[in-house]
Amino acid sequence: MNGLRIAAESTPTAPVVPGRRVGWRRVGRFMAHRPGLVASVLIMIVVLVAAFAPGVLTSADPIVGVPADKLRSPEAHHLFGTDQLGRDLFARVVYGTSLSIRTTMIAVAVGLVVGSATGLVAGFFGGWIDEIVMRIVDVLLAIPSLLLSLALVTALGVGTVNVAVAVGVPTIANFARVMRAETLRVCNAVFVEAARSTGAGWWWVLSRHVLPHAWGPVTVLTTLEIGVAVLSVSGLSFLGYGATPPAPEWGSLVADGRDYLATSWWLSTLPGLTIALTVLAANRISRALDGEWARVR
Amino acid sequence: MLRYLGRRALLALGVLWAAYTVSFAILHLLPSDPVEIMAAGGDRIAPDPDRVAALRHEYGFDRSVAAQYADQLVGVLRGDLGRSVQSGQQVTTMIADAFPPTLALTAAALGLGILLGTGLAVWGTYTRRWWLRQMLLALPAVGVCLPSFFVGLVLLQVVSFRWGLLPAVGDHGVRSLLLPAVTLALPCGALIAQVLARSLTTALGEPYIGTARAKGAGPARIHLRHALRNAGLPAMTLAGVLAGNTVASAVVVETVFSRPGIGRIIVAAVRYQDIPVVQGVVLLGAVTFVVINLAVDLLYPLLDPRIVPVPTRVRMEGTV
Numbered sequence: 001m002n003g004l005r006i007a008a009e010s011t012p013t014a015p016v017v018p019g020r021r022v023g024w025r026r027v028g029r030f031m032a033h034r035p036g037l038v039a040s041v042l043i044m045i046v047v048l049v050a051a052f053a054p055g056v057l058t059s060a061d062p063i064v065g066v067p068a069d070k071l072r073s074p075e076a077h078h079l080f081g082t083d084q085l086g087r088d089l090f091a092r093v094v095y096g097t098s099l100s101i102r103t104t105m106i107a108v109a110v111g112l113v114v115g116s117a118t119g120l121v122a123g124f125f126g127g128w129i130d131e132i133v134m135r136i137v138d139v140l141l142a143i144p145s146l147l148l149s150l151a152l153v154t155a156l157g158v159g160t161v162n163v164a165v166a167v168g169v170p171t172i173a174n175f176a177r178v179m180r181a182e183t184l185r186v187c188n189a190v191f192v193e194a195a196r197s198t199g200a201g202w203w204w205v206l207s208r209h210v211l212p213h214a215w216g217p218v219t220v221l222t223t224l225e226i227g228v229a230v231l232s233v234s235g236l237s238f239l240g241y242g243a244t245p246p247a248p249e250w251g252s253l254v255a256d257g258r259d260y261l262a263t264s265w266w267l268s269t270l271p272g273l274t275i276a277l278t279v280l281a282a283n284r285i286s287r288a289l290d291g292e293w294a295r296v297r
Numbered sequence: 298m299l300r301y302l303g304r305r306a307l308l309a310l311g312v313l314w315a316a317y318t319v320s321f322a323i324l325h326l327l328p329s330d331p332v333e334i335m336a337a338g339g340d341r342i343a344p345d346p347d348r349v350a351a352l353r354h355e356y357g358f359d360r361s362v363a364a365q366y367a368d369q370l371v372g373v374l375r376g377d378l379g380r381s382v383q384s385g386q387q388v389t390t391m392i393a394d395a396f397p398p399t400l401a402l403t404a405a406a407l408g409l410g411i412l413l414g415t416g417l418a419v420w421g422t423y424t425r426r427w428w429l430r431q432m433l434l435a436l437p438a439v440g441v442c443l444p445s446f447f448v449g450l451v452l453l454q455v456v457s458f459r460w461g462l463l464p465a466v467g468d469h470g471v472r473s474l475l476l477p478a479v480t481l482a483l484p485c486g487a488l489i490a491q492v493l494a495r496s497l498t499t500a501l502g503e504p505y506i507g508t509a510r511a512k513g514a515g516p517a518r519i520h521l522r523h524a525l526r527n528a529g530l531p532a533m534t535l536a537g538v539l540a541g542n543t544v545a546s547a548v549v550v551e552t553v554f555s556r557p558g559i560g561r562i563i564v565a566a567v568r569y570q571d572i573p574v575v576q577g578v579v580l581l582g583a584v585t586f587v588v589i590n591l592a593v594d595l596l597y598p599l600l601d602p603r604i605v606p607v608p609t610r611v612r613m614e615g616t617v
Contacts, residue, residue: 139316139319142316144541146549147548147578147582148579150579151576151579154324231444238552254444272444272450
C-alpha cells in the first residue's frame with residue numbers, strides 16, 4: 001500500500017510540461033476554439049453535481065412514485081417522463097448518477113492505485129520483479145475484461161462495491177503497463193542519475209524524482225479509463241449485478257425500460273443517452289489532456 | 298517456419314494455462330460458497346447440514362485447494378471441465394451447445410465491424426471535402442462511447458417495433474442475426490476506424506506515395522494499393538485483440554436480444570455462483586483470444602514480406 005501514500009504526497013495538478021505555469025488566458029483561448037470541449041466540461045460538472053448533491057437538480061423522489069402518473073411521456077413537469085410505477089425518471093437518473101459515478105470512481109481508483117504502484121515498482125527495480133509483474137499483466141490482458149469481471153462478480157457476489165472491484169481489477173494491467181513504460185524512461189534521465197550519485201536512498205529517488213515525472217501519462221489514462229469504467233459498470237448493472245432493485249442505477253434503469261420498449265421509448269433511451277453523453281464527455285476531456293494541450297502554445 | 302510455429306503454439310498454451318490458473322485463483326480463493334446456495338435451492342431457509350456436506354463431497358469442494366487445482370487441471374487436459382453446480386450437466390456439453398450461435402454472432406459482428414471500420418477510415422482519409430472528412434473521422438470517437446445494450450435497445454425499438462422490419466427476439470436464422478450483429482459491430486468498427494485512419498494518414502505522407510504518384514498512379518490506386526496495404530497491419534493486430542472482447546461483449550448483446558448462446562448460460566451462472574461454468578466460459582474467452590492472435594501473427598508475413606518469422610522471443614520482449 002506504499003503506492004497510496006506516494007500518490008497522495010506528490011500529485012502534480014495537471015500533466016503539463018514541468019515548469020510551465022498554467023495561465024487563465026491561455027486556458028480561455030484554448031477552450032474558445034473547442035466548443036465540444038467546453039460542452040464536455042459542462043456535462044462533467046453536471047454529472048458530478050448529480051453524483052454528490054442530487055437534491056440540487058431535482059426535488060422529485062426517486063423511489064416513491066405517484067401511480068396515477070404512470071408511464072407519462074417527457075413533458076415540462078417530468079423532464080424524462082415517468083416509469084411504470086409513476087416515478088419521475090429524471091429524478092431516478094439523477095439519483096442513479098450518484099451510485100453509478102461512485103462505483104466508477106472506486107473502480108478507477110482500484111486500477112489506478114494498484115496498477116500504477118505495481119508498474120512503478122516493476123519499472124524502478126527491474127530484474128525478476130519486473131519479469132514476474134509483466135507476465136501477470138500479459139495474462140490479465142489475455143482474458144477478455146468483461147469475462148474477468150464476471151468471474152470476480154461470481155466470487156465476490158453482487159452489489160455496487162463488488163461490481164466496482166470487478167471492473168477495477170482488469171484495468172490494473174493497463175495502468176501497470178503505462179506506468180512501467182514511463183518509469184523506465186524517467187529512470188534513464190540525467191537527474192535521476194545525479195540524485196543517485198549524491199547518495200539519495202531509493203525511496204527518496206522514487207518518490208521525489210521518478211514519480212513526479214512519470215505521473216503525466218497515467219493521468220491521461222485515468223480520464224480515459226473513467227469513460228471505459230462507466231461503460232463496464234453500467235453493463236454489469238444492466239445484467240443485474242449492481243444495486244438491489246428499488247435503488248436506481250444507470251445500467252439497471254436501461255434494463256428496467258426493456259419491458260416497455262414498444263410503448264414507452266423514453267424509459268431506456270434517456271438513461272442510455274445519459275451514459276453515452278457522460279462517456280463522450282470523459283473521452284473528449286481525455287483527448288484534450290493527451291497532447292492537444294501541450295501542442296498548442 | 299515449423300520451429301517458429303511450434304514456439305508460438307507452446308507460448309499460446311502457456312498463456313492459456315496461466316489464464317486458467319488466474320480464473321481458478323479468483324473463483325476458489327475468494328469467499329463464495331456455491332454449495333450453500335445450491336443446497337438452499339433458492340429458499341431463504343438454512344440448508345440441511347448433511348445435504349451440504351454430501352454435496353460438498355460430491356463436487357470435491359471439501360478437499361484442499363491444491364488438490365482441487367491439480368485434479369481440475371488434469372481434467373481440463375482431458376477435455377473435462379467438470380459439472381455445472383446448478384444443473385449437474387457437463388460444462389463441456391453446455392458450452393458446446395451454446396457456442397455455435399455465439400460464434401455465428403461474433404463472426405458476423407467482426408466481419409461487419411472490419412468492413413465498416415475500413416470503409417469509414419478509407420473514405421474519411423480519401424475525400425477532399427474538409428467538412429465530410431471532419432465528420433467521418435469524428436464518428437468513431439462517438440461510436441466507442443455508446444454502450445452496446447443501449448444501441449441494441451434503440452435498434453430494437455426503431456427497426457423491430459416502429460418499422461416492424463426484423464424480428465425482435467428469438468432465433469429465426471439470418472434475419473434475427475442482423476440487429477445483434479450490427480449492435481456488436483459498432484464498437485469494433487469504431488475502434489478499427491480510429492486506428493486505421495491514423496495509420497493511413499501516416500502512410501500517405503511516406504516517400505513511396507510520392508514515388509507512386511510520380512509514376513502516374515491515380516489517387517484511388519495510391520490509396521487502396523499502396524497506402525492501405527502498408528497501413529493495415531496495426532488495424533489487423535487490433536482486430537485480433539478485439540475478437541476475444543467481442544465474444545465477451547456478445548454476452549450483453551445476447552441478453553438484450555434474448556438470443557440463445559454463451560451469454561444465457563454465464564448470466565445465470567454468475568448469479569448462482571456456478572463456478573465450473575464460469576471458469577469454462579472464461580477459459581473459452583482466453584482460447585478465442587489466443588487462437589485469433591496466433592492466426593493474426595501467422596498472417597503478418599503474407600501481408601508484409603518484410604516481416605520474417607524468426608524463432609526469437611517475439612511476444613515476450615514486445616510487450617511494452
